[in-house]
Amino acid sequence: MLHCLIIGAAGMLGDGLAKRLVKDGQIGGRKVGRMTLFDIVAANTPSAEEIGVTVETGDISLPETATDLIASRPDVIFHLAAIVSGEAERDFEKGYRINLDGTRHLFEAIRKAHEADGYCPRVVFTSSLAVFGSPLPDVIGDDYIITPRSSYGTQKAIGELLLADYSRRGFLDGIGIRLPTICIRPGKPNAAASGFFSGILREPLAGLPATLPVDTSVRHWFASPRAAIGFMAHAAAVSSELLTERRNMTMPGVSATVADEIEALRTTAGEAAVALIRHEKDPAIEAIISTWPQAFDAGQALSLGFEADESFEAIVRAYLEDYAPAVERAS
Amino acid sequence: MLHCLIIGAAGMLGDGLAKRLVKDGQIGGRKVGRMTLFDIVAANTPSAEEIGVTVETGDISLPETATDLIASRPDVIFHLAAIVSGEAERDFEKGYRINLDGTRHLFEAIRKAHEADGYCPRVVFTSSLAVFGSPLPDVIGDDYIITPRSSYGTQKAIGELLLADYSRRGFLDGIGIRLPTICIRPGKPNAAASGFFSGILREPLAGLPATLPVDTSVRHWFASPRAAIGFMAHAAAVSSELLTERRNMTMPGVSATVADEIEALRTTAGEAAVALIRHEKDPAIEAIISTWPQAFDAGQALSLGFEADESFEAIVRAYLEDYAPAVERAS
Numbered sequence: 001m002l003h004c005l006i007i008g009a010a011g012m013l014g015d016g017l018a019k020r021l022v023k024d025g026q027i028g029g030r031k032v033g034r035m036t037l038f039d040i041v042a043a044n045t046p047s048a049e050e051i052g053v054t055v056e057t058g059d060i061s062l063p064e065t066a067t068d069l070i071a072s073r074p075d076v077i078f079h080l081a082a083i084v085s086g087e088a089e090r091d092f093e094k095g096y097r098i099n100l101d102g103t104r105h106l107f108e109a110i111r112k113a114h115e116a117d118g119y120c121p122r123v124v125f126t127s128s129l130a131v132f133g134s135p136l137p138d139v140i141g142d143d144y145i146i147t148p149r150s151s152y153g154t155q156k157a158i159g160e161l162l163l164a165d166y167s168r169r170g171f172l173d174g175i176g177i178r179l180p181t182i183c184i185r186p187g188k189p190n191a192a193a194s195g196f197f198s199g200i201l202r203e204p205l206a207g208l209p210a211t212l213p214v215d216t217s218v219r220h221w222f223a224s225p226r227a228a229i230g231f232m233a234h235a236a237a238v239s240s241e242l243l244t245e246r247r248n249m250t251m252p253g254v255s256a257t258v259a260d261e262i263e264a265l266r267t268t269a270g271e272a273a274v275a276l277i278r279h280e281k282d283p284a285i286e287a288i289i290s291t292w293p294q295a296f297d298a299g300q301a302l303s304l305g306f307e308a309d310e311s312f313e314a315i316v317r318a319y320l321e322d323y324a325p326a327v328e329r330a331s
Numbered sequence: 332m333l334h335c336l337i338i339g340a341a342g343m344l345g346d347g348l349a350k351r352l353v354k355d356g357q358i359g360g361r362k363v364g365r366m367t368l369f370d371i372v373a374a375n376t377p378s379a380e381e382i383g384v385t386v387e388t389g390d391i392s393l394p395e396t397a398t399d400l401i402a403s404r405p406d407v408i409f410h411l412a413a414i415v416s417g418e419a420e421r422d423f424e425k426g427y428r429i430n431l432d433g434t435r436h437l438f439e440a441i442r443k444a445h446e447a448d449g450y451c452p453r454v455v456f457t458s459s460l461a462v463f464g465s466p467l468p469d470v471i472g473d474d475y476i477i478t479p480r481s482s483y484g485t486q487k488a489i490g491e492l493l494l495a496d497y498s499r500r501g502f503l504d505g506i507g508i509r510l511p512t513i514c515i516r517p518g519k520p521n522a523a524a525s526g527f528f529s530g531i532l533r534e535p536l537a538g539l540p541a542t543l544p545v546d547t548s549v550r551h552w553f554a555s556p557r558a559a560i561g562f563m564a565h566a567a568a569v570s571s572e573l574l575t576e577r578r579n580m581t582m583p584g585v586s587a588t589v590a591d592e593i594e595a596l597r598t599t600a601g602e603a604a605v606a607l608i609r610h611e612k613d614p615a616i617e618a619i620i621s622t623w624p625q626a627f628d629a630g631q632a633l634s635l636g637f638e639a640d641e642s643f644e645a646i647v648r649a650y651l652e653d654y655a656p657a658v659e660r661a662s
Binding site: 146151169246 | 442464473474475477479482485488492493495496499500576577
């Protein structure tokens, strides 16, 4: 019976992951018997008849928090907790405290438990495309250099390095997964530079207007929340024997232009939805987006069985099924 | 008048750098007026008539040490201090404490000084080829991924990431230089896996026998101590305007096989010296060396004016001039 710990369980992906584990009931054929859901605020408790679920709250940047979380020796640890990109850029100290020190305290707590009794959990660490920085090739391979251009990306890149070293040492059995940009992100519009990628679909699907601040030729790398949650669940199940020393890898995704997004909206929701998109360039956002990756060759992840969404239209359909079942569909 | 701080000044390269700065008397056309030489043990004081030299000792892994070193606001900081690869692998905690925490404390002390009064020194950080891990191409370009296979390499890679982020933020003006394997390293033989690269030359040049544990076809990437010290001095002088966001770069070197080394020994010291090399394979060392880089395309560093030794023979001649003037040479 596996005990799974989700650190960062109150977020959109953490919440979805908890529900997914309840639904699956197992990881790699081993039954999930217990889940601990940790975050700075209380996570939702999924309804689970056969799984004992504990919700805990605390500050992951304090060393004792990780020690407490490790005391019960969870078999699988999903480490999703992070201050997001914008906040890590605005508040330098907080970003390093949560994203770097928090991760290091967790790995150190695991190392000390390993030295005490041989403990060696599978650790799934969610990294980000933000580890990549321009200049970038059109298609980024698994061998391309990591040169982040944000403090958030730097902190994630350092987490990847630590994960690899602690795994190599045998203290933990880590796998780092760089998630594509999540689209369609459910919920309300936000101020992130990437917000429009979801907004130009989510808002029109709800009959609301949305602003597109970049050209329709802009290309980026996407995964649905469903696919991202699938990556995490699969990462927990990948056999240790298949993992090389390269423990961190880019997840497969859908490379799509804004025009592809709009076409998928047209197919799923009709011309009236497309008409709700207002084109209004924002040079500041255009400048930021111009440095972002467009596509990857995620060969290592594909060889390990990670599966992307089938198309951008599949991304929109997944959103409608998972988050907006009440929305009327075209045709 | 520049004030230069060398952290790690008691080591072979730190000692050579201090002498070089005294000899040059300037960095990028600005006069060196003061030098602080810091290490865990007292560094040698170079004889300097026109430069005030202060020797300080302390533990760089303590936050207050960095704060004290920054109090006098040195204009140029050379951060060479590190626990070496073998020791960082044997003593996990010590390696992270010195190589990661020590570097971070230094950068944090600089950031706090920056926030107090706008301080922004040039920081020259010596990194290592150990940031690279197999599988590696025959010639490694500036865009190749960093996947260290040692804790030392991991710590250096994290130092590079921090240097880049603190530079991007404007807290410091950093440049990270990955030094080639130093050859011929003066002094006594040591137990490092790389020791033979120097040993098979240094010992025969002194009339002593040496053991070669690998095949003569083994290829690696080298710089003389003179060239490495030149890299550091040049890194201090590179104009900030020429530095992109990619603040860390591989230094140019000489790609040479062991056979090339032996040929250079033959040219400089004759057949009798070559005859002192005993060929005795060591599978453990062969296995380690097989994962090491063979050659680099150090385009970024070359474009910034860093200069490698001219040939392997030049490396041997530099050693004879700098460290073994009494050795008789074959004519």
